[in-house]
Amino acid sequence: MLLKFALSEFKSDRMYRNVSDRTLTAYMGLMNEFHQYCVENEIINVEDCTASFVKQYLLQCKEKGNNPTTVNSKLHILKIFFNYFETEMEVFTPKTNPTKRIIFAKEDVKIEVFTDAQIKQMLRFYQSIKYRDKSLYAYRDYFLIIWLLGSACRLGETVSLKWSDVDLVNQVITVNGKKRVASSIPMSDRLKREFIEYRIFVEKYFPTMPETVFTDRNGKPLTDNALKMVFKHLKVIMNFKNVRLSCHTFRHTAAHSMIMAGCDIGTIQKLLRHSNISMTLKYFSLWGTALAEQNEKFNPLNNMDI
Incomplete structure (x- = not known):
């Protein structure tokens, strides 16, 4: 399936599930960014996304200045996206789902407060x-x-x-x-x-x-x-x-x-x-x-x- 059609399908599904506008905006903002990265690397089909490729994308996010919390948030959305195409659309299996075995980055626990x-x-x-x-x-x-x-x-x-x-x-x-x-x-x-x-x-x-x-x-x-x-x-x-x-x-x-x-x-x-x-x-x-x-x-x- 072409990625651009996969994104459209995913958006329709989230709208059907009645997620909030704020959540939908966050989902599609990240997925459009990921899609752009895929196109730049000549990946146009959702099936061609591998675990190695997803990790490469997340590493680039980190190199651009994203902190571990932000990188984890992006991985969380990617997991939702690819899990949908595994469980609902059967494009992937548990073994081929590229995000299945990618673990979240360790975050520094620092909570700032005002004096x-x-x-x-x-x-x-x-x-x-x-x-x-x-x-x-x-x-x-x-x-x-x-x-x-x-x-x-x-x-x-x-x-x-x-x-x-x-x-x-x-x-x-x-x-x-x-x-x-x-x-x-x-x-x-x-x-x-x-x-x-x-x-x-x-x-x-x-x-x-x-x-x-x-x-x-x-x-x-x-x-x-x-x-x-x-x-x-x-x-x-x-x-x-x-x-x-x-x-x-x-x-x-x-x-x-x-x-x-x-x-x-x-x-x-x-x-x-x-x-x-x-x-x-x-x-x-x-x-x-x-x-x-x-x-x-x-x-x-x-x-x-x-």
Whole structure:
């Protein structure tokens, strides 16, 4: 089968499976890149892709500056693609599937977090603009930081958040996470106050209340890229040297703060909506001081006369 037809077939199948637009974009972006690499190497049929060729492509990605996490993400999508043509289309067998035996690269476990000083610096920057200009961007981006720290939400959960998902009376927020799984998370008193203030501003700013919480100046929902640009702009202004300014760093920071305050692993897993506790355990293995303190405080041996 020609690769270009294979890509079209794969896209149709993913659309049939009703994957999210964000997921479909990620899949096809990588597969189009891989297709281009195949054409440059005179590979036009999907059957001609071998394990050696796929490894060669991944190695080139690494040489171009992709870190192990990015390379693994690309391999993950390639595995989904070739597994489809093995199990559904029977183009490959388990022995001929080129990605079957390719293992993921070992990743350096490093989770960056903001310091309290850095968080205050970002908030003060937006506060000064709020009081001076009273612009939508200043209010929105100030509240955005409060929201990310107070909810530990992902980028996708943030851009898709609707006002109808926010229950200020019962202090509960419904977020649509990975694989479109809706979850309810509690809203702290501080986050509720910030929500109320921001909503009042939005109601006065727009003639008609926007559907989503985070919008552009025309009231349209922020895209993934638009939200990334917010932090790209802030990065230039803040000039932090030791931490990446991104949506996910706020999520890591929220987890770090909870662990250092003594929160238990089960609660953190629920608040972060980790489907697998292994990711939560990574946080605890990195920031084990709080875990050690809790162990010292609650260890059963403390109360035994032995």
